[in-house]
Amino acid sequence: xxxxxxxxxxxxxxxxxxxxxxxxxxxxxxxxxxxxxxxxxxxxxxxxxxxxxxxxxxxxxxxxxxxxxxxxxxxxxxxxxxxxxxxxxxxxxxxxxxxxxxxxxxxxxxxxxxxxxxxxxxxxxxxxxxxxxxxxxxxxxxxxxxxxxxxxxxxxxxxxxxxxxxxxxxxxxxxxxxxxxxxxxxxxxxxxxxxxxxxxxxxxxxxxxxxxxxxxxxxxxxxxxxxxxxxxxxxxxxxxxxxxxxxxxxxxxxxxxxxxxxxxxxxxxxxxxxxxxxxxxxxxxxxxxxxxxx
Numbered sequence: 001x002x003x004x005x006x007x008x009x010x011x012x013x014x015x016x017x018x019x020x021x022x023x024x025x026x027x028x029x030x031x032x033x034x035x036x037x038x039x040x041x042x043x044x045x046x047x048x049x050x051x052x053x054x055x056x057x058x059x060x061x062x063x064x065x066x067x068x069x070x071x072x073x074x075x076x077x078x079x080x081x082x083x084x085x086x087x088x089x090x091x092x093x094x095x096x097x098x099x100x101x102x103x104x105x106x107x108x109x110x111x112x113x114x115x116x117x118x119x120x121x122x123x124x125x126x127x128x129x130x131x132x133x134x135x136x137x138x139x140x141x142x143x144x145x146x147x148x149x150x151x152x153x154x155x156x157x158x159x160x161x162x163x164x165x166x167x168x169x170x171x172x173x174x175x176x177x178x179x180x181x182x183x184x185x186x187x188x189x190x191x192x193x194x195x196x197x198x199x200x201x202x203x204x205x206x207x208x209x210x211x212x213x214x215x216x217x218x219x220x221x222x223x224x225x226x227x228x229x230x231x232x233x234x235x236x237x238x239x240x241x242x243x244x245x246x247x248x249x250x251x252x253x254x255x256x257x258x259x260x261x262x263x264x265x266x267x268x269x270x271x272x273x274x275x276x277x278x279x280x281x282x283x284x285x286x287x288x289x290x291x292x293x294x
Contacts, residue, residue, distance in 0.1 A: 005029050005062045006028060006031075007052065007065070009038065009048075011123055012126040017041060018044055020148060023151045029047050031054075053082055056078055058084075062087060062090065063090045063092055064076075064090070067233065067236075076089055076103050086111065087112050088113045088141055090149075091116050092118060094168050097169070097244060100162045100164075117134065117136075117164050119134075119153060121153065133149050134168050134171070135155055135164045136160060165240070173238070173258075176238055180278060182212075182220070186220055187286060197221060219274060220276045224276070225273040225277040226273075226274060228274055231265045231275060235259075235263070242259060261278055265281065
């Protein structure tokens, strides 16, 4: 039986691992550095390990959902050092494309395979197993593991190594811009004396509406900043976008404005809140608290 491992049981990773665990053709084990996250996974029916080397040494396919470039690099290098010949590493984090391209060459020379396979959809879609998954790397390897990816969402092959993360950058540039303007618009609505619930009902079925709008506006109105996706993670994607654009020589005026807003969030203690908390930037800029604490 195929043996799979999942590293990183964070806000989204926990539910992705649980959905992967449902695949009948494999046995799945998972690891997180935090004991409470491992316990949550086991309480939900999964099998967690306390030694990450069990995943590197024993698994045919290793999925990882990690927060920083440093942790991504360290995990891939450990997988190369300890893993099976022919094993597949699937990085579902968000990374800089040039970093993944460099790692993929090293992994291939070590007799293994690396796919960059970032996701979009936030915690609700991670729970439902309906994430959008963008995968770059060897096409044959993607086709082989596609059923596993299918437990977590809908996977699209994007092209050679690094292309999955490049597409994710484009996706999060668009998402970041939408989040910023939604926050800006609802700040203006409140300052103008409009009822925010009424604004939402009147606009949700119009041109502005859509999944992101449906998910984030109620969180803004209710000041529910519990993370479905953390500012810190999205900010990392925006920094990747800046780096990617600089290499391509592309102008990204709107994304630079998003970088400014998210940078303020990072500097003022809101890194672990949901992107809906970007509304706080406009509270500070407009010098008024436009939503009552509930």
